Amino acid sequence: xxxxxxxxxxxxxxxxxxxxxxxxxxxxxxxxxxxxxxxxxxxxxxxxxxxxxxxxxxxxxxxxxxxxxxxxxxxxxxxxxxxxxxxxxxxxxxxxxx
Amino acid sequence: xxxxxxxxxxxxxxxxxxxxxxxxxxxxxxxxxxxxxxxxxxxxxxxxxxxxxxxxxxxxxxxxxxxxxxxxxxxxxxxxxxxxxxxxxxxxxxxxxxxxxxxxxxxxxxxxxxxxxxxxxxxxxxxxxxxxxxxxxxxxxxxxxxxxxxxxxxxxxxxxxxxxxxxxxxxxxxxxxxxxxxxxxxxxxxxxxxxxxxxxxxxxxxxxxxxxxxxxxxxxxxxxxxxxxxxxxxxxxxxxxxxxxxxxxxxxxxxxxxxxxxxxxxxxxxxxxxxxxxxxxxxxxxxxxxxxxxxxxxxxxxxxxxxxxxxxxxxxxxxxxxxxxxxxxxxxxxxxxxxxxxxxxxxxxxxxxxxxxxxxxxxxxxxxxxxxxxxxxxxxxxxxxxxxxxxxxxxxxxxxxxxxxxxxxxxxxxxxxxxxxxxxxxxxxxxxxxxxxxxxxxxxxxxxxxxxxxxxxxxxxxxxxxxxxxxxxxxxxxxxxxxxxxxxxxxxxxxxxxxxxxxxxxxxxxxxxxxxxxxxxxxxxxxxxxxxxxxxxxxxxxxx
Numbered sequence: 001x002x003x004x005x006x007x008x009x010x011x012x013x014x015x016x017x018x019x020x021x022x023x024x025x026x027x028x029x030x031x032x033x034x035x036x037x038x039x040x041x042x043x044x045x046x047x048x049x050x051x052x053x054x055x056x057x058x059x060x061x062x063x064x065x066x067x068x069x070x071x072x073x074x075x076x077x078x079x080x081x082x083x084x085x086x087x088x089x090x091x092x093x094x095x096x097x098x
Numbered sequence: 099x100x101x102x103x104x105x106x107x108x109x110x111x112x113x114x115x116x117x118x119x120x121x122x123x124x125x126x127x128x129x130x131x132x133x134x135x136x137x138x139x140x141x142x143x144x145x146x147x148x149x150x151x152x153x154x155x156x157x158x159x160x161x162x163x164x165x166x167x168x169x170x171x172x173x174x175x176x177x178x179x180x181x182x183x184x185x186x187x188x189x190x191x192x193x194x195x196x197x198x199x200x201x202x203x204x205x206x207x208x209x210x211x212x213x214x215x216x217x218x219x220x221x222x223x224x225x226x227x228x229x230x231x232x233x234x235x236x237x238x239x240x241x242x243x244x245x246x247x248x249x250x251x252x253x254x255x256x257x258x259x260x261x262x263x264x265x266x267x268x269x270x271x272x273x274x275x276x277x278x279x280x281x282x283x284x285x286x287x288x289x290x291x292x293x294x295x296x297x298x299x300x301x302x303x304x305x306x307x308x309x310x311x312x313x314x315x316x317x318x319x320x321x322x323x324x325x326x327x328x329x330x331x332x333x334x335x336x337x338x339x340x341x342x343x344x345x346x347x348x349x350x351x352x353x354x355x356x357x358x359x360x361x362x363x364x365x366x367x368x369x370x371x372x373x374x375x376x377x378x379x380x381x382x383x384x385x386x387x388x389x390x391x392x393x394x395x396x397x398x399x400x401x402x403x404x405x406x407x408x409x410x411x412x413x414x415x416x417x418x419x420x421x422x423x424x425x426x427x428x429x430x431x432x433x434x435x436x437x438x439x440x441x442x443x444x445x446x447x448x449x450x451x452x453x454x455x456x457x458x459x460x461x462x463x464x465x466x467x468x469x470x471x472x473x474x475x476x477x478x479x480x481x482x483x484x485x486x487x488x489x490x491x492x493x494x495x496x497x498x499x500x501x502x503x504x505x506x507x508x509x510x511x512x513x514x515x516x517x518x519x520x521x522x523x524x525x526x527x528x529x530x531x532x533x534x535x536x537x538x539x540x541x542x543x544x545x546x547x548x549x550x551x552x553x554x555x556x557x558x559x560x561x562x563x564x565x566x567x568x569x570x571x572x573x574x575x576x577x578x579x580x581x582x583x584x585x586x587x588x589x590x591x592x593x594x595x596x597x598x599x600x601x602x603x604x605x606x607x608x609x610x611x612x613x614x615x616x617x618x619x620x621x622x623x624x625x626x627x628x629x630x631x632x633x634x635x636x637x638x639x640x641x642x
Contacts, residue, residue, distance in 0.1 A: 010125065011195045012149035047127040050145060068572050070511060073520075074147050078512035080440055080522045084178060084193075 001031040003064055004039055005071070006052035014074045015049055022049060025086065026075040027063040065096070072097045099162055099463065100245050100390040102210045109253065110207045113214060117141045118200035125197060140220075142213025143199055146515050150194040153216040154206060158226035158244040158268070159187030159466040166453035166464055168209040170446040176202050181449065183434060183442040185506060185555055186265070187225050187466040188216060192513055214252065219260045221251035221332075225267045227275045228467040231391060232429045232475040234421045238295065240270035240287055242388045243324065246379065247285075249387075250325050257332055261339030262347035264332070265304075277468060277584035279303045279312045280560060282349045283331055290318050297324050301331055301361070302353030305554035309590050310350040313358040315365060321384070323369075326377045330369040334361065394461035394476060400426025404479045410497075411486050413539075417497040419482065426479055430460075432472040432489060433496040433504065437533040438526050441507040442470030451492050459485050469506055471499070502537070502544045502611070503529040506557050510550030510567060511574070517550035519567025519574035524548055527604045532611075541611055544624045545583070560584035562625040563607060564591040576603035580610065580636055581628045589625075592633060595641055606640055613639045 003026070004017035015022035016029035017039060023029070032039055036054035043052050056067040066072050077085035079097050087093050102110070117137070124134040138144075142153040154169070161169075169189055173181045176198045177191040184190055194202065206212055215222055224244045231239040247266060251257065257264070267276040270287035278284035284300035296318040303312030319327045331349075338356075340346040353361045402425040406412040419428040432452060435441050444452070452472055456464045459481045460474035467473055477485055489495040498504050505528060508514065510521030525548055532538045547561030551568075558564035564579035575597040582591030598606050611624070613636050618627045628636070 007145055007149070010197050012145060012193075014148055044131075047130075050131050069574065070147070070517075073511055077148060078192075078522075079520065080512050080526070 001057050001059070001064060002033045002036055002054045003029040003057045003066065004032045004036050004043075004052055004054050005029075005074070006043070006049035009048055009050055012050075016075075017043070017052070026066070029057070029064050031064075060096075069097065099160060100157070100241075100387065107207070107210070110210075110212045110214070113141070113212065114200060114203045114207050117203060121196060121200050136218070138199075139217040140214070141199075141203065142216035143194070143196075144217060146192065146513055147511075148513065149192060150196055150199065151513070152191045152194045152199065152202060152213055153184070154189050154191075154211060154213050155216050155223040156188050156211075156466050157248050158224060158230065158241050159228050159468070160230075160241065161464045161466065162462050163453035163457040163464070165209045165211055166449050166456065168205060168211070170449035170453070172202055172205060173446040173449065175205075180443055180445045182440075182509065183444065183466050183470050183472070185468050185470065185508070185557060186223055187228070187468055188223055189466070190509075192509075217263075218258075219262050219264075220258050221254065221260075221264045221266065224248050224251070225265070225276055225281075225468060227269045227271065228465040228473050229275060229420060229429050229475060230270070230465075231393070232422050232427075233271055233273075233275075234423045235273055236271040236423075237287055237289065238270050239391050240268045242384060242391050243270075243285065243287060243297070243321075244268040245387050245390075246325065246384055247328060250328070250379070257336065260332070260336055261341045262344070262349075264335075264349065266328075272586060274584070274586040274588070277557070277560060277588075279588045280305055280309075280557075280584055281312065283328065284312050285324075285328075287321075288318065294320070296320050297327070299327060299331065301365075302350040302358070304348055304350045305557060305559045306348065307345060307552045307554075308348075308350065309554070309559040310354060311588050311590065312350070313353070315358060315362040322381055323373075323378060325379060326372050327365075327369055329377050330365045330372055333368050333372075334364045338364075394463075396424045396476070397426060397478065398424065400424070400478050401480050402426050404482060408483065410490075411483055414486050414490075414495060414497040415482060417501070418499045419477075422476065424476075427476050428479060428482065430474045430477045430482065430485060431467070431499045432474065432494050433498055434471050434494075435498055435504050435529065436493055436496050437498075437503060437529045440522050441505055441525050444472075448492060448494060451488065451494070455485060455488055469504065471504070498538060500543045500545065501539070502532045502541050502546055502607075504545075505529060506545075506547040506561075508549050508551075508556035510548075510556075514550060514555075516553055517567070518552075518569035519550050519576065521548040521550040521556055521565075521567060524565060524567070524576065524600065524603060527600075528607050531604055531608060535608075537611065537615075541614070542623055544611070546607070547582075557584060558582075559590050560588075561591055562623070562628070563610065565603060565607075568597065570597070574600060576600070578603065578606050578610070578640070580633065581625060583625055587625075589629075594633065594637055609639050610636050
């Protein structure tokens with residue numbers, strides 16, 4: 001599957017395309033295979049997100065998990081600061097990223 | 099410390115308002131990211147993995163307590179309560195919002211700071227010896243010369259769009275504490291046979307994907323020609339540097355391709371041409387600047403003896419204090435490398451404490467080291483125990499300067515959009531391994547440096563032990579390098595062989611230190627033993 005991602009214009013936060021809007025939670029992302037370029041173009045024109053681009057992903061326990069480690073780090077936050085990640089209480093966070 | 103005059107302040111204030119307008123237009127959708135990106139980068143605002151990142155310049159690493167307090171306030175008010183001190187003596191904030199960026203720059207301007215020229219293809223923050231003005235071995239304080247060059251290079255219209263970024267370091271001692279020869283221009287203030295001060299110019303050094311040690315192109319430039327000579331070096335580069343290929347655009351490639359001799363000939367030709375062009379500021383300006391860097395009122399009768407009856411304190415004194423030119427004083431290094439911590443990170447609370455301690459014990463001065471620690475440059479020996487006790491209580495008393503725990507690590511894949519692999523977790527695990535096996539002290543001086551990509555922000559080429567993180571088919575892999583140095587015995591590290599995974603690299607570092615322990619002779623550091631016995635014993639131990 002393919003996910004569309006970018007950084008929020010105002011905050012810089014990592015965001016994922018949900019099919020109708022953007023979410024900071026990767027589990028909200030939808031498969032955009034085949035339509036990624038079109039959505040990226042229209043969303044960039046709307047200027048809410050900086051330079052959206054598509055990444056490969058697979059389903060992991062029912063939720064999308066980006067294939068490349070860089071995108072997994074983007075999805076969660078710095079692995080060395082679990083207090084700043086999006087799942088602060090999740091002891092398995094490192095396993096999900098790595 | 100240098101203080102802004104009306105021109106400095108007016109320029110910085112004007113730049114804040116200019117950027118405020120640019121950011122507003124971007125937020126209103128009147129500028130595209132392509133249009134805005136070069137504008138934000140000129141003001142140190144990057145877009146990294148998780149958010150915007152703001153890099154704030156700390157000229158030659160010197161700060162006062164008021165400025166450190168302001169940095170702490172920014173961390174609390176606009177970021178997530180911490181900052182990251184960098185290998186360019188700067189500080190970075192990792193969680194900045196675009197809508198706050200102009201306000202942050204305005205707060206910085208109030209304390210004579212900015213983020214100008216911390217990005218882009220221009221002359222970056224000029225770095226220097228973190229013990230400048232305090233070191234027992236320095237000829238003069240190099241910072242007035244660094245400040246003169248900072249003023250010359252700020253908003254220099256000819257050098258705002260160089261082929262690539264440009265880094266200058268200035269030192270004034272035989273001991274190189276600023277990686278001077280790994281800069282685009284390294285300047286060492288020296289004396290000639292007549293005892294006159296001048297500047298030795300080293301040009302074309304650097305790390306990155308093509309590491310090079312700068313050759314000396316002129317051993318003595320008179321100080322009343324310093325700026326003109328620097329301008330000549332830049333002009334030749336600006337004219338002939340490779341703009342067609344980003345990876346060959348640094349001055350080191352030009353010097354290498356032309357040859358140092360031919361590059362020098364062209365610089366000398368340009369220098370002669372510039373001599374009557376009025377480039378050089380009057381010496382009175384240098385004297386004015388020097389006035390800001392005069393010694394504080396040292397207590398020349400201060401007791402030169404340290405009470406070492408507290409054993410933990412004695413270890414810290416031995417490890418983290420450095421001889422000062424005044425016998426009753428030392429320079430004290432505050433380690434930002436607690437075992438298991440993130441190299442270079444400091445919380446807002448820690449920044450405030452360091453600021454207050456600088457005010458109480460170090461004539462209101464702090465320095466950022468390129469090794470990502472903080473220096474209090476002028477501490478009376480009689481005050482050291484009180485200083486150490488306060489640091490220790492705040493988790494800032496790690497006695498590990500220049501040891502295997504004192505690791506330089508770039509932000510790596512945890513924060514940086516360029517990185518291929520994480521650096522910080524590797525640094526943490528290596529420090530934990532050596533703290534646990536008790537070898538940190540017995541290994542002596544061991545400079546370990548980790549970069550998360552080939553850009554080498556973690557200076558891995560210059561580590562006694564260097565580690566380079568790479569991406570191998572989507573998996574982090576780590577190359578091990580041995581034998582580098584960024585000091586006066588400068589050398590470039592060599593790769594041992596095939597890389598290691600995250601666990602393997604920690605074991606590999608321990609393996610090479612065991613070889614060192616078995617092979618070392620009296621007084622040898624790790625890098626000395628490596629130079630004497632060569633790579634093979636280490637390779638055999640690593641790969642069998």
